[in-house]
Amino acid sequence: MNDESDINAPGQNSNTIRNDDLPYEHVIRRINDMFVNYSQNSTMLAMREALLKLANEGLLDE
Amino acid sequence: MNDIRSRLDEISDILTIPDVLVEVNTLIRSPYSSASDIAKVINRDLALSAKILKLVNSPYYGFTKQITSINYAIVILGYNTIRDLAISVFILDLIDDKECGDFNPKSFWQFSVNVGIIAEHLVERSRLMRNDGIYVAGLLHEIGVVILNQFFPDEFSAAYRYARENNCTLLQAENTILDFNHIVISEYILQRWNFPETILDVCRYCYSPEISKDLLPYVIHMSNIFCRVLRLGNPADNAIPELSAKALNVLNIDENNFYGLFKDILKITIHSVSQIL
Numbered sequence: 001m002n003d004e005s006d007i008n009a010p011g012q013n014s015n016t017i018r019n020d021d022l023p024y025e026h027v028i029r030r031i032n033d034m035f036v037n038y039s040q041n042s043t044m045l046a047m048r049e050a051l052l053k054l055a056n057e058g059l060l061d062e
Numbered sequence: 063m064n065d066i067r068s069r070l071d072e073i074s075d076i077l078t079i080p081d082v083l084v085e086v087n088t089l090i091r092s093p094y095s096s097a098s099d100i101a102k103v104i105n106r107d108l109a110l111s112a113k114i115l116k117l118v119n120s121p122y123y124g125f126t127k128q129i130t131s132i133n134y135a136i137v138i139l140g141y142n143t144i145r146d147l148a149i150s151v152f153i154l155d156l157i158d159d160k161e162c163g164d165f166n167p168k169s170f171w172q173f174s175v176n177v178g179i180i181a182e183h184l185v186e187r188s189r190l191m192r193n194d195g196i197y198v199a200g201l202l203h204e205i206g207v208v209i210l211n212q213f214f215p216d217e218f219s220a221a222y223r224y225a226r227e228n229n230c231t232l233l234q235a236e237n238t239i240l241d242f243n244h245i246v247i248s249e250y251i252l253q254r255w256n257f258p259e260t261i262l263d264v265c266r267y268c269y270s271p272e273i274s275k276d277l278l279p280y281v282i283h284m285s286n287i288f289c290r291v292l293r294l295g296n297p298a299d300n301a302i303p304e305l306s307a308k309a310l311n312v313l314n315i316d317e318n319n320f321y322g323l324f325k326d327i328l329k330i331t332i333h334s335v336s337q338i339l
Contacts, residue, residue, distance in 0.1 A: 034291065034302060037229070043305060043317050050320035051291060059325070061293055061333050 027055045027062055066242045067250070073213050074254040077156060082107045083148055084256075090141045100141065101133040104148065113151040114144065120338045146197045150175065153201060158212045162219050163226075165298055167208060168335045173295025174201050175338065176331045180285035180294075183330055188314045191277055199264045202252060203282050206244030206265070207232065207298050209251060225299040232299045233269060245269075271306050280309045292324060294331050 031051045038044035054060050085103045089095040104111050111132050118135045119128055129135050136144050153174075157167045178200030185196050210218045217240050225235035236243035248265040264282045267274035271283045283306055290297055310317060332338050 030293075031291075034300065038302070041305075043307065043310065044302075046317040047291060047320050050324055053321055054324055054328070059328060 024055045024058060024060070024062070027060050028052060031055060066246070069213070070247065070250045073209065074251055077209075077251065079255045080107065080110070080152060082110060083152055086145055086148055090145050097136040097141070098133055100136055100144065101131070104132045104144070110148060110151055113154075114147050117147050117150065117338060122332055122338045142194060146178075146201070149198055150201060153205065153208075157208055160212060160215070162211055162215065162222055164296075165211065165222055166296060167211060169296035170207060170298060171295070172332060172335045172338075173289055173297045174204065176289045176294040177201070177203065177282065177285045179331050180288050180327055181281045183327065184281055184284060184313050184315075188312075190281070190313065195258075195260065196278070196281065199261050199278055199282055200285055202248070202257070202261060203264045203268050203286070204244060204248060204297070205251060206247030206249075209247050210244050222298060225301065229301055230299070231269075231301045231303050232297075233303075234301075235299070269303050272308055277312060280306065280312045284309045284313055284315070288324070288327060289331075292327060292331075294333065 031048060035044055035048040038048075051060065082103055086100055089100050089103060104114065114132060115129060115135065117123075118139065119125065123139075125138075129138065132144070139147075154171060157171055159167060161167070178197035181196045181200040185191060207218075210221075217236075220239055221232055221235040224230075224239055225232045228235070230238075233243055233245065245265055249262055252262055252265060260276060260278055263274050263276050264279050267276075267279035268282045268286060271279040274280075283303075286297070287302060287305055289295065290302055309315075315323065
C-alpha cells in the first residue's frame with residue numbers, strides 16, 4: 001500500500017489525498033465525460049469499462 | 063447549395079491530384095507492371111520520392127537499415143503500401159497548418175492515418191474482405207474537414223466552436239448551423255479526383271453505415287469511433303457518434319472483448335505525429 005507521500009504530486013506536502021493526485025485521474029474523468037450521453041447503452045458502457053481499465057493501467061495517452 | 067458547389071469547383075481546380083499519383087494507381091492495377099515500372103514513375107517526382115522514403119524510414123516502420131531506394135521500398139512493403147504512402151504524402155502536402163482554436167490539422171491527419179490503420183486491423187481479424195484500399199478509405203473519409211478548415215475558415219470556426227460548446231460531433235454542428243457539411247465536401251472533392259465509388263460511399267455513410275449496401279462504411283465507422291475513444295489524434299470534436307449496433311456484428315466484435323481489442327490497437331497505431339514525420 002502506498003503511503004500518502006507516494007500519491008501526492010512531487011513537491012506537495014499535504015496530508016490529504018486529492019482526486020487530482022490519483023494516477024490518470026484526468027484521463028478517467030475525460031473518459032467518463034465522453035460517455036456521459038450513453039449511460040443507457042450497454043455496448044457503450046462496455047467500451048467505457050475497457051477504456052477505464054486501460055487508463056488505470058496507464059496505457060492510454062494523456 | 064449552388065453557391066457551395068461553385069466554391070468547391072474553384073477549390074478542386076486548385077487542389078489537383080498529381081499526374082504521378084494517377085499513373086502509379088494505374089500501374090498498380092495493371093497485372094503487367096513491375097516494381098521498377100512503378101519506381102520509375104515515382105522517381106520522376108523528386109519531392110514525392112524523398113517524402114515516401116522519409117515515411118518508409120520513420121520509426122513507425124522500424125526498419126533497422128535505412129531504405130534508400132523506392133524500388134527496394136516497393137519490394138519490401140508491397141505495391142499497395144507504396145500507393146497508400148504516396149496518397150498520404152499528397153494529403154499531408156494538402157494540409158495547411160492553419161490552426162483553429164485548439165484544432166491542429168496535423169493532429170487531424172494523425173487521426174485519419176490511425177482510422178486507416180485500425181480499419182486494416184479490423185478487416186484482417188474478421189477476414190471480412192480483401193485488404194485493398196481500406197487504409198486509403200480511412201485516410202480520406204473525412205478529408206472535407208481539412209478542406210473546410212482551409213477554404214471555409216469562418217464556417218469551420220463557427221461549427222468547431224458549436225460542437226465544443228454543445229458536446230456534439232462536427233457533423234451535427236455543421237448540419238445545425240451551416241447549409242452544407244464536410245461530408246458533401248469530401249464526396250465532391252474525391253469524385254473530382256476520380257476516386258472509386260467504394261471510397262465515396264465511405265464518406266457518405268461512415269456515420270450511418272446501415273444505409274450503405276457495402277461493408278467498408280461499417281469498417282470505417284467502427285475504426286472512426288475506436289480512434290475517437292482512444293484519442294488517437296484529433297477528429298475536430300470531442301463527441302462520439304452514435305454507434306451502429308450492426309457494425310459490431312458485421313465485424314465480429316464481441317463487446318466483452320473491447321479491452322483486448324483496444325490493447326491490440328494501441329500497439330499498432332501512431333501516438334504522435336512525430337512517429338511518422
